[in-house]
Amino acid sequence: xxxxxxxxxxxxLAALLGQMxxxxxxxxxxxxxxxxxxxxxxxxxxGLLAVALTPVIITGGxxxxxxxxxxxxAVVFGAAWRDWNLPFPVAACMALLSGIxxxxxxxxxxxxxxxxxxxxxxxxxxxxxxxxxxxxxAAVNYTDFPKSFLALGQGYLANVIPAQVPVFFLIFAAxxxxxHRSTVGRTWYAIGSNPAGARYAGIPVARRxxxxxxxxxxxxxxxxxxxxxxxxxxxxxxxxxYELDAITAVVLGGxxxxxxxxxxxxxxxxxxxxxxLQNGLHLAALPSELSGVLTGILLVSVISxxxxxxxRGIHRLDQPEEVQVKNSQVAVLCAAVLVSALIVAGTNVWxxxxxxxxxxxxxxxxxxTAHRPVIAVMPKAKGDPYFVSARAGAEDAARxxxxxxxxxxxxxxxxxxxxxxxxxxxxxxVDAIAVAVENKAGISTVLRKARDRGIHVLTWDxxxxxDAREFFANQATSEAIANTLTDxxxxxxxxxxxFAIITGALTAANQNEWIAFIKRRLDKYPNLKLAxxxxxxxxxxKAFAETQTILKAYPSxxxxxxxxxxxxxxxxxxxxxxxxxxxxxxxxxxxSICKPYVHDGTVQTVxxxxxxxxxxxxxxxSAMLVENKIPTVAKSIQAGRLGKLEVRDGEIILGPPLIxxxxxxxxxxx
Amino acid sequence: MTYxxxxxxxxxxxxxxIVLASVLAIAAPGYFARENLxxxxxxxxxxxxxxxxxxxxxxxxxxxxxxxxxxxxxSVAAGFLAKAGLPLPAAALGACVIGGGLGAVNGALVGYLxxxxxxxxxxxxxxxxxxxxxxxxxxxxxxxPINFQWFGFSQSSYPTVVILTTTFLVVFFAWGMxxxxxxxxxxxxxxxxxxxxxxxxxxxxxxFCVFLVAGLLTGFAAVLNSVRFNQIPSNGGLGLEMKVIxxxxxxxxxxxxxxxxxxxxxxxxxxxxxxxxxxxxxxVSAYWERAIQGGIILAAVxxxxxxTAGNR
Numbered sequence: 001x002x003x004x005x006x007x008x009x010x011x012x013l014a015a016l017l018g019q020m021x022x023x024x025x026x027x028x029x030x031x032x033x034x035x036x037x038x039x040x041x042x043x044x045x046x047g048l049l050a051v052a053l054t055p056v057i058i059t060g061g062x063x064x065x066x067x068x069x070x071x072x073x074a075v076v077f078g079a080a081w082r083d084w085n086l087p088f089p090v091a092a093c094m095a096l097l098s099g100i101x102x103x104x105x106x107x108x109x110x111x112x113x114x115x116x117x118x119x120x121x122x123x124x125x126x127x128x129x130x131x132x133x134x135x136x137x138a139a140v141n142y143t144d145f146p147k148s149f150l151a152l153g154q155g156y157l158a159n160v161i162p163a164q165v166p167v168f169f170l171i172f173a174a175x176x177x178x179x180h181r182s183t184v185g186r187t188w189y190a191i192g193s194n195p196a197g198a199r200y201a202g203i204p205v206a207r208r209x210x211x212x213x214x215x216x217x218x219x220x221x222x223x224x225x226x227x228x229x230x231x232x233x234x235x236x237x238x239x240x241x242y243e244l245d246a247i248t249a250v251v252l253g254g255x256x257x258x259x260x261x262x263x264x265x266x267x268x269x270x271x272x273x274x275x276x277l278q279n280g281l282h283l284a285a286l287p288s289e290l291s292g293v294l295t296g297i298l299l300v301s302v303i304s305x306x307x308x309x310x311x312r313g314i315h316r317l318d319q320p321e322e323v324q325v326k327n328s329q330v331a332v333l334c335a336a337v338l339v340s341a342l343i344v345a346g347t348n349v350w351x352x353x354x355x356x357x358x359x360x361x362x363x364x365x366x367x368x369t370a371h372r373p374v375i376a377v378m379p380k381a382k383g384d385p386y387f388v389s390a391r392a393g394a395e396d397a398a399r400x401x402x403x404x405x406x407x408x409x410x411x412x413x414x415x416x417x418x419x420x421x422x423x424x425x426x427x428x429x430v431d432a433i434a435v436a437v438e439n440k441a442g443i444s445t446v447l448r449k450a451r452d453r454g455i456h457v458l459t460w461d462x463x464x465x466x467d468a469r470e471f472f473a474n475q476a477t478s479e480a481i482a483n484t485l486t487d488x489x490x491x492x493x494x495x496x497x498x499f500a501i502i503t504g505a506l507t508a509a510n511q512n513e514w515i516a517f518i519k520r521r522l523d524k525y526p527n528l529k530l531a532x533x534x535x536x537x538x539x540x541x542k543a544f545a546e547t548q549t550i551l552k553a554y555p556s557x558x559x560x561x562x563x564x565x566x567x568x569x570x571x572x573x574x575x576x577x578x579x580x581x582x583x584x585x586x587x588x589x590x591x592s593i594c595k596p597y598v599h600d601g602t603v604q605t606v607x608x609x610x611x612x613x614x615x616x617x618x619x620x621x622s623a624m625l626v627e628n629k630i631p632t633v634a635k636s637i638q639a640g641r642l643g644k645l646e647v648r649d650g651e652i653i654l655g656p657p658l659i660x661x662x663x664x665x666x667x668x669x670x
Numbered sequence: 671m672t673y674x675x676x677x678x679x680x681x682x683x684x685x686x687x688i689v690l691a692s693v694l695a696i697a698a699p700g701y702f703a704r705e706n707l708x709x710x711x712x713x714x715x716x717x718x719x720x721x722x723x724x725x726x727x728x729x730x731x732x733x734x735x736x737x738x739x740x741x742x743x744x745s746v747a748a749g750f751l752a753k754a755g756l757p758l759p760a761a762a763l764g765a766c767v768i769g770g771g772l773g774a775v776n777g778a779l780v781g782y783l784x785x786x787x788x789x790x791x792x793x794x795x796x797x798x799x800x801x802x803x804x805x806x807x808x809x810x811x812x813x814x815p816i817n818f819q820w821f822g823f824s825q826s827s828y829p830t831v832v833i834l835t836t837t838f839l840v841v842f843f844a845w846g847m848x849x850x851x852x853x854x855x856x857x858x859x860x861x862x863x864x865x866x867x868x869x870x871x872x873x874x875x876x877x878f879c880v881f882l883v884a885g886l887l888t889g890f891a892a893v894l895n896s897v898r899f900n901q902i903p904s905n906g907g908l909g910l911e912m913k914v915i916x917x918x919x920x921x922x923x924x925x926x927x928x929x930x931x932x933x934x935x936x937x938x939x940x941x942x943x944x945x946x947x948x949x950x951x952x953x954v955s956a957y958w959e960r961a962i963q964g965g966i967i968l969a970a971v972x973x974x975x976x977x978t979a980g981n982r
Binding site for chain 2: 115118120124125126127131134247292293296297307383384385387388532535537545550566592
């Protein structure tokens with residue numbers, strides 16, 4: 001039986017080609033084999049989820065739990081290998097079993113109890129991630145996997161093809177056979193088109209529906225194992241937010257969210273459209289936020305175009321085709337979408353170029369002698385006020401030294417995105433890369449690769465493994481931060497009393513390290529007691545609500561230690577509104593957002609370093625590395641306006657943490 | 671029949687609330703202190719207000735997952751408008767208009783272009799959030815006018831004003847959904863769109879309007895939330911859509927449309943809002959909270975399925 005491809009596929013193909021044409025002109029080294037190979041590597045985990053979701057959506061359902069399932073399976077895998085000392089094949093089987101169990105739970109609730117898939121998987125979306133966090137206390141990070149295992153995610157076959165790509169295509173092929181070449185696949189389409197009709201036709205609807213969800217759980221756990229091998233770490237936050245990207249890829253690929261229509265080839269195209277968009281934006285040094293905006297526009301325009309076209313494939317009898325559109329109109333619409341995308345991207349390129357470069361460079365960009373060093377600096381998360389203020393210092397240094405600065409990073413704290421960006425920067429051949437590391441084990445591999453390609457590597461804010469970088473711009477050690485905070489707490493409480501910690505996300509590595517050091521420092525103060533640790537998810541309003549609850553649930557708590565930048569004003573406001581003058585608030589935050597609370601005496605102490613100076617040092621140090629001005633044996637460097645800074649064990653030390661209080665807060669402008 | 675079914679659902683949530691309350695009464699009586707209850711109420715009112723709009727959207731057979739991003743944009747907008755020297759009511763109105771406008775865009779795409787609501791709002795959720803990040807570069811809105819906090823009221827009188835306003839909204843929507851022709855049209859559109867259309871209901875307009883109302887209420891909720899503070903972060907409302915949808919669904923609204931009540935949604939939001947702090951009071955570690963919340967949603971849904979099984 002032959003079907004013509006849905007018109008949506010052609011629109012998407014056109015959009016994809018348009019993207020590629022655009023990026024090959026504006027992005028450096030976009031059209032190269034090595035770049036496409038890396039795009040493939042980064043698409044595998046997302047691709048597996050998208051492939052698994054395709055049959056689910058074709059049956060008219062949805063599975064929101066795939067990303068959380070990845071987190072759970074990753075943790076199970078890590079625990080089985082390290083804590084229970086099982087060999088890798090057995091650990092992998094345990095992870096797959098957890099996938100089957102999770103998928104089976106969804107399958108049972110949806111097919112046997114006939115509950116709506118959206119609700120069931122919304123529940124399991126929380127539950128799977130919650131169990132993963134519960135098992136690991138959100139802090140355990142399984143790392144140090146042996147090279148032989150990591151090869152699955154980081155190695156190459158025949159020196160060209162990333163090892164996980166064949167795995168992906170194998171599973172993809174299996175799904176193609178199952179969905180497009182088997183009776184099971186046909187029944188999925190039948191169920192999606194008309195569930196009641198399918199039942200009357202004698203199809204075991206419940207069993208077939210269940211199979212789709214079971215397979216989706218299983219495939220998610222395979223994706224989890226590849227993810228662990230890829231990043232070299234298994235943590236409960238694996239795959240956060242992947243479900244939305246995967247659904248976007250499926251829907252972009254022309255699969256109807258109402259079921260009954262769609263195919264895997266479309267999903268593959270949708271996946272590439274997403275990955276290439278992100279990759280191209282990175283290579284063109286355009287801000288990451290654009291990818292969200294453009295993805296949204298792409299999604300809506302492709303779907304509405306598809307809606308306007310006459311359907312030649314399967315169509316539902318109850319939806320008569322109302323609109324017949326002529327080919328010329330289609331062409332106009334396609335052109336409109338492409339042109340608008342071009343305008344958005346084009347104006348931004350123009351803006352970035354005109355801001356970033358002086359006119360003479362435009363005339364001779366390729367001449368090696370006129371080459372301005374390009375320094376790429378990555379914060380942990382772009383929207384975080386802490387990193388926003390570091391950027392100002394980085395830009396100062398770039399101006400002073402006459403280097404080009406690329407400032408980009410994940411829009412949320414996501415480990416995999418950092419790796420992807422570094423890979424893209426390697427492809428773009430920047431001169432130096434400076435990373436504020438979110439995930440030590442994972443990023444070190446790509447940083448080593450960057451060094452092999454002759455790119456200078458610096459870390460800042462948080463370090464990678466020592467051999468993966470040349471220097472670490474160290475603002476203050478975790479121990480110094482923890483000790484300063486604990487000592488301040490002891491001073492304010494007179495060495496005696498209860499206090500509570502408000503952290504960022506429970507999974508945040510930095511904060512967990514500080515908490516560990518704080519607990520160690522408490523040995524010095526036997527009468528100081530840590531009553532509870534609550535998360536704020538780096539959300540001011542959540543920190544506010546959590547503090548309100550702590551104040552009442554733990555009346556003995558006399559001090560709140562908030563160790564995430566937005567949490568300090570949140571806790572301060574809660575204490576102020578509760579009029580609890582007996583409760584102190586201290587923490588790690590930016591002076592600018594804490595100012596009102598420090599002035600009125602709600603917040604006593606903010607511990608931090610100058611974020612401006614840290615950004616400045618990062619770019620200054622990178623530029624010195626590019627010009628080979630830092631000998632490996634250096635004991636100190638002259639870092640521009642910062643003066644002489646100590647260098648110790650490969651770390652450039654910015655200085656001790658600042659203690660900011662009412663007396664000096666007005667001196668700081670960050 | 672529908673009435674009994676939804677009624678049963680409300681009773682079972684109320685029962686769950688009573689169980690929770692009795693456990694707390696024994697294990698942590700401090701939970702019922704006046705200040706705690708009023709703080710909890712005040713903190714959950716934004717969720718509650720958005721849940722009213724979400725109930726309409728879900729009853730109409732649609733879904734809106736962009737409310738969290740919309741909330742963030744409206745919060746920042748309210749701050750900028752107030753900073754620009756507009757009087758507070760005008761700034762609040764401006765935020766509501768922006769929220770309504772973004773809701774209307776969703777509504778037009780879903781109602782008139784016929785694109786599935788999950789796709790439209792998925793796209794707007796991502797696009798709006800990233801656009802805001804791009805524009806603000808993560809900077810907070812600071813140096814707000816001095817009377818911005820508490821909307822010109824005092825800290826002690828503000829809760830009364832807000833609780834009265836919210837009660838009015840809840841009563842109005844509960845009444846409107848049952849008694850107004852427009853409310854009945856929402857149910858009709860959600861239960862059977864084609865039938866509703868044949869019965870003379872402009873289903874496209876209904877769908878457009880529920881998104882518009884959801885947007886307006888999101889803007890209003892953003893104002894209610896922002897005025898509790900003296901600065902506005904640019905990344906507010908993260909994960910808010912999940913909280914709201916969970917509350918509405920636990921409250922008995924059927925995601926397939928046509929079933930659900932305002933009273934149920936209010937109970938659902940109250941139950942979910944009460945559980946988080948209750949776990950803190952009971953000394954449950956934060957690490958298990960999400961697993962417990964997910965379990966409660968699943969339990970509520972299973973309970974719902976069992977109570978309706980006889981009617982199928």
